[in-house]
Amino acid sequence: MAKFTETLSEENITFIQDQKMFFTGTAPTSGRVNISPKGMDTFRIIDEKTVAYLDLTGSGNETAGHINDNGRLTFMFCSYTQKPLILRLYGKGEVISTNHTKWEKLASLFPQLPGTRQLIIMHIDSIQSSCGFAVPFYEFQSERNVLADWAEKKGKNELENYRLKNNLTTIDGKETGYTP
DSSP: OOEEESSOOHHHHHHHHHOSOEEEEEOOSSSOOEEEEEOTTOEEEEETTEEEEEEEOOSOOHHHHHHHHHOEEEEEEEOOSSSOOEEEEEEEEEEEETTSTTHHHHHTTSOOOTTEEEEEEEEEEEEEEEOOTTSOOOOOOOOOOHHHHHHHHHHHHHHHHHHHHHSSBOTTOOBOOOOO
């Protein structure tokens, strides 16, 4: 059965840190729901009520646009190993751009990765744990380096041009707030 809490426990923190992949979920007030898988050691726990991930340049910028629209954000972690568990974090999102006053302090918590675009912070409202009994077993093999290789090959200027062309609005036309 599902269990709700308001703060991350030590058990939650250990579980999150053991996961190689997580999912973000957002939705604008009207428009498409967005669910994105994430990896590459980009998730950090700031404290028992605050978490963040390093957001890398991608084909779109839906998460930022939806957060700017209504603030809602969900993270989901699944166990694919022996102990079944699904952990969802619900809260309000905050987008921290590279020119934000909080950037330097928060970015220092993450590895330097090619294609870094912004940070997504969540101020946790509630946490739900559930059984995960139907989640299949999977074995982690390795990180996929395609995104980092793509960003590195593009270089700083070309990557910025890409973001200005593809990351200023969502697929539904919501402003992402992205600024170089």
